[in-house]
Amino acid sequence: MKKLILTFTALLAFAIIVVSCDKDDDHQVPATSLPASASTFLNTFFKDVTIRKVEKKTPTATNKTAYSLVLANGIEVDFDQEGNWKEVESDNDTAIPTGFISSTIVSYVDTNYKTAQISAIDKVTAGFEVELTNDIDLLFDPSGQFVKIIL
Known part of the structure; x- marks a missing residue:
């Protein structure tokens, strides 16, 4: 019996340590908590799409994402703390709106990949x-000029 209590205590202590070490400070927040520029972006390019979930994240040195949204059409949009978009991605490989993407990038894709769209x-x-x-991945420089196909 003493061994059983000792084992149970050790397991409980381990569980508490694991839970307390979790640095995942992400949590769901209302869409009204988004920065104004993120709201403007959504109203401009996803006007009639319902926001399914908004998650506030803790930005890291390598990933500056502060907000991650899932829209009703399956598109996920990530924003930094100022509300600038960082990533827009379709979860089912369908096309995303391109109005916010550099016209140089859109033209390159339209010219060189006539049967594909940006997902x-x-x-x-x-x-x-x-x-x-x-399923082709492309890299463009900051000015929108094609650099290479990403393998």
Whole structure:
């Protein structure tokens, strides 16, 4: 019996330590808590799409995402703390709106991949990573000039 109590106590202590070490400070918040520029972005490019979930995240040195939204059409949009978009991605490889994407990038895709559309775009240090509906990933520099196909 003493061994059983000791084992139970050890397991309970382990569970408490694991839970207390969890640094996941992400939590759901109302859409009204978004920065004004994020709300403007959504009203401009996703006007008639319902927001299903807004999650406030703790930005890290490598990932500056502060808000992550899931829209009713399956598109996820990530914003930084100021409300600037960081990533827009369709969860089912369908096209995303392109009005906020550099016209240089959109023209390049339209010209070189006539049967594909943009299903995701991510701001990265090197510029923009663009995923197409045909599963091809492209890298563009900050000015929107094509750099390479990402393998």
